[in-house]
Amino acid sequence: MVERFNGRISEVLATHRxxxxxxxxxxxTRYVWLYNQHLPQLALQHRTPLQAMKDWQKQKPELFKKRVINRAGLDN
Incomplete structure (x- = not known):
């Protein structure tokens, strides 16, 4: 998934001025938001990365230090 994401970012950089x-x-920032919240991934059983993270947090909350929220940008 990381390689696919990086490839898509590369396309954005190559096709935009x-x-x-x-x-x-x-x-x-807009692309990261779109990718994480609106583009389902085959490797995640056709869920978006955000949906998958929320499901994982419900199943194993002890693995998470922060609550998963709908926010684009860096994880500080």
Whole structure:
């Protein structure tokens, strides 16, 4: 999945022209949000990464330090 995600980011970078670093950052943030919340993955039984994480957290909450939430961006 990581290789596929990186390949898709590579396509975004190759097919778009960015006016500024801020424009690039916003585009990447939007894509991460789209990928995590709206693109089902075959390896995750046709669930989005966010759906899979929420299911895993329900099954084994002791493995998680934070609650899984619907938020794009870096995990600080």
């Amino acid at each position: 960015f006016n500024s670093g801020e424009d690039l950052a916003q585009t990447l």
